[in-house]
Each structure stands twice: as C-alpha cells, then as structure tokens.
Amino acid sequence: MRLNDFDPDDLRVRDQRGGGGRLPIGGGKLGIGTIVIALIGYFVFGVDPMQMIGNLQQVEQSGPAAEQQGGATVAESCNVDALSKEACNALASLNATWQPIFSAAGARFEQPILNFYAQNGSSGCGAAQSAMGPFYCPTDNGIYIDTDFYREMEQKLGAGGDFARMYVMAHEYGHHIQTLTGVSDKVRAAQSRNPDAANPISVRLELQADCYAGVWAARNRDRIEPGDIEEGMTAAHAIGDDTLMKNAGQRPVEAAFTHGTSEQRMTWLRKGLETGDVDQCDTFANPRA
Ligand SMILES: [Zn+2]
Numbered sequence: 001m002r003l004n005d006f007d008p009d010d011l012r013v014r015d016q017r018g019g020g021g022r023l024p025i026g027g028g029k030l031g032i033g034t035i036v037i038a039l040i041g042y043f044v045f046g047v048d049p050m051q052m053i054g055n056l057q058q059v060e061q062s063g064p065a066a067e068q069q070g071g072a073t074v075a076e077s078c079n080v081d082a083l084s085k086e087a088c089n090a091l092a093s094l095n096a097t098w099q100p101i102f103s104a105a106g107a108r109f110e111q112p113i114l115n116f117y118a119q120n121g122s123s124g125c126g127a128a129q130s131a132m133g134p135f136y137c138p139t140d141n142g143i144y145i146d147t148d149f150y151r152e153m154e155q156k157l158g159a160g161g162d163f164a165r166m167y168v169m170a171h172e173y174g175h176h177i178q179t180l181t182g183v184s185d186k187v188r189a190a191q192s193r194n195p196d197a198a199n200p201i202s203v204r205l206e207l208q209a210d211c212y213a214g215v216w217a218a219r220n221r222d223r224i225e226p227g228d229i230e231e232g233m234t235a236a237h238a239i240g241d242d243t244l245m246k247n248a249g250q251r252p253v254e255a256a257f258t259h260g261t262s263e264q265r266m267t268w269l270r271k272g273l274e275t276g277d278v279d280q281c282d283t284f285a286n287p288r289a
Contacts, residue, residue, distance in 0.1 A: 001162055001163050001166055001217075001220070001223050001224055001225060001228050002223045002225060003086075003089040003090060003092070003093050003166075003220075003223060004089065004092065004093070005085075005089060006078060006085075006088040006089050006091065006092035007092065008073065008074040008075040008078065009074075010092065010095070011074050011078070011088060011091055011092055011095070011111075011114070012074075012111050012112070012113040012114065013074045013077050013078060013088065013091075013113065013114045013115075013116070014077075014113055014114070014115045014116070014142070015072045015076075015077035015080075015115075015116045015117075016115065016116065016117040016118070016121040016122070016128075017072075017077075017080065017116055017117060017118045018118075074088075077116055080116070081147065083147035083150055083165070084116060084147055086162060086165065086166075087114065087116075087145060087147065087165075087169060088114065090165075090166045090169040090170070091112075091114050091143075091169065091173075093216070093220060093223075094169065094170060094173045094216055095111050097216050097219050097220065098173070098177060098216070099111075101278060102180070107180070107181075108180070109180065110141065110180065111141075112136070112141045112142065112143050112173060112176040113140065113141055113142045113143070114142075114143050114145065115128070115142045115143065115144045115145070116145060116146075116147065117144060117145075117146055118130075118146055118148070119146060119148075121144065121146075123135075123137045123139075123140065123142055123144050124137045124139035124140030124142060125137035125138075125139055125140075128144045128146075130146040130148060130149055130152075133149055134146075134149060134168050134169070134172050135172065136172045136173075136175035136176055136179075138175070138179045138184055141176060141179065143169070143172045143173065143176065145168075145169070145172075150165050150168075153165075153168070153235070153238075157235075157238040157239065158234070158238055159231075159234055159235035159238040159239070160231070161227065161228070161231035161234075161235075162228075162231070163217075163224075163225075163227075163228035163229070163231040163232050164231045164232060164234065164235035166217075167213050167217075167231075167232045167235050167236070167269070168235070170212070170213035170216045170217065171209045171210055171212075171213045172209075173212070173213075173216070174208065174209030174210070174211075174212030174213055175205075175209050177209075177212055178205065178208065178209065178212075183205070183208070184205070187201055187202070187204070187205045199255060199256065199257060199258050200257075200287070202258040202259070203257055203258060203259060203260045203264070204283045204284045204287070205283075206258065206259040206260055206265075207259075207260045207264055207265065207268040207283040208268070208281050208282075208283040208284075210236065210260075210265050210268040210269045210272070211268040211269065211271050211272040211280065211281035211283065212272060212278065212281055213232075213269060213272060214232075214268070214269045214270065214271060214272020214273035214274075214276075215272040215273075215275070215276055215277065215278055215280075215281065216272075217232070217272070217273055218272060218273050218274070218275065218276030219276050221276075229273065232269060232273075233266050233269070233270070236262070236265040236266045236269045237262040237265070237266055238262075239259065239262075239265065240259070240260060240261045240262025240263065240264070240265050240266075241256070241257035241258065241259050241260060241261060242257070242261045242262060243261075243262045264289070267289060268281070268283060268289075
C-alpha cells in the first residue's frame with residue numbers, strides 16, 4: 001500500500017524503547033525466540049476482554065502504569081527503522097480516514113496513541129509483552145506494538161507483507177473506534193452479565209474490528225497495490241482461532257474461540273473492504289456470520 005509520509009506534528013506516539021533505540025526494558029524473559037505459536041494465537045490482535053479485565057485489576061493493585069515519553073520525539077520514534085515508519089504512516093492514514101467519519105456523524109473524535117516497545121513494556125492495562133502480539137488498551141487509548149512481532153508473523157504464521165502489517169494496525173485502531181463509540185464498554189458489561197457467553201461476544205467484537213480494518217482500506221482504495229488484498233486475506237486466515245489451534249497441534253474447540261474462525265475473519269475483513277461502510281460492520285446483528 002502506498003501511503004503518504006506521516007506528519008510528526010499530527011501524531012500521538014510514545015516510545016518505551018529508550019532513546020529511540022532498541023534497548024529492551026525489563027528482564028526479557030519472554031524473548032522473541034521463546035514465543036509459542038499457541039500463545040500468539042491466543043492473544044494476537046489484542047484485546048481479549050476477559051484478559052483486559054484481569055489486567056485492569058492488576059493495574060488497580062499496582063498503581064497507574066508509567067507514562068514516560070522516553071525522551072524521543074515523534075519523528076525520532078517513527079524513524080527508528082522501516083517498520084516503525086510504516087506503522088506511523090499507517091497511523092496517520094487511519095487518523096485521516098476515521099476523523100471525518102466521526103465528524104460527519106457529529107461525534108467526538110480522539111486520536112489513539114501509538115506506543116512502541118521492545119519485548120517488555122508497560123501499558124495502562126498492565127504489562128505489555130511481545131508474545132501477546134499487538135494490542136489496544138482502552139484505559140489509555142493506546143495501540144501497543146513491538147515491531148519485532150511482524151517478523152514473527154511473517155516467519156511463523158506465514159503472513160508477511162506491508163498490507164498484512166497494516167491490517168494489524170487497522171484492526172487495533174478498530175478497537176479504538178469501538179472504545180469511542182461505546183461498543184467496547186457494552187461488550188464488557190454483557191460479558192460480566194453473562195460470563196458463559198464471554199467468548200462468543202468477544203468474537204463479535206474482534207470481527208467488527210476486522211471489518212473496520214477493511215473499511216479503512218476501502219476508503220484508501222487508490223493506494224492499494226497488486227497483492228495487498230491477498231496479503232490481508234492470508235493474514236486474516238492465518239490468525240483465525242481454528243487455524244491457530246490446528247497449527248498448535250490442538251483440536252479446534254469453538255467454545256474457546258475469542259477472535260473468530262479463519263473463514264469469519266476473512267469474511268468480515270472482506271465486507272469492510274468491499275463496502276467501505278461502517279454500517280455494514282454490525283457483527284452483533286449477525287451472530288452466525
Ligand atoms: Zn482485536
């Protein structure tokens with residue numbers, strides 16, 4: 001996907017990598033080499049709401065997470081390497097796409113904050129670890145990314161390419177949209193009322209974020225290059241719960257799905273891509289799709 005270069009004055013970015021470099025924070029006990037596919041599968045693409053509730057309790061006990069700026073400017077953080085720059089360009093494009101959608105609806109919009117970290121970091125929702133995959137934290141409106149994850153995604157999940165990586169960002173951004181619209185809060189309330197249905201409800205939330213990722217891409221259709229859509233579909237397939245469980249040597253169990261099957265993830269990403277219409281992303285109205 002050909003995206004414009006970001007404007008550092010128009011992005012919210014934090015960096016925990018230290019001086020814009022790659023110094024890991026913390027003990028590094030979950031290094032890149034030790035990531036287990038099943039674990040990636042469970043957490044990939046972020047917010048598992050039950051997990052989030054656990055993390056929030058953790059935060060209450062340990063006090064607010066550090067919000068250090070890391071000393072690096074937005075431009076420095078975004079220019080650490082090619083993957084950081086690509087993430088910042090994607091963030092700028094996502095901001096430029098979603099802001100007008102909110103304005104048109106007369107709704108308040110706020111940009112999320114892109115947080116770079118290396119291996120171990122902190123977030124308003126508790127510890128950030130590479131093995132969790134990228135995630136969104138509603139407490140601090142933060143998208144958390146260790147760009148090394150993208151290498152894992154390509155090598156271990158077979159999902160490479162710039163559009164696959166941008167789909168990840170756009171999905172996490174989708175969780176930010178759900179936070180602004182109040183859907184995330186409603187989902188958490190529904191889950192605490194009905195814990196037995198927590199997983200199927202989570203699937204609806206995750207598939208909507210996939211659809212929102214597609215909406216973003218659709219609204220930047222002129223920037224899509226040959227092969228991009230295939231990269232996105234390959235990634236959506238690779239991170240389906242059933243595929244991840246199979247690849248981890250487990251029998252897929254639907255009750256354990258939190259993000260949706262490969263088929264479902266491809267279906268909803270495609271729906272966003274084909275329509276570019278947020279109103280088509282009501283996954284809650286289509287509980288079987
Ligand atoms: Zn997600």
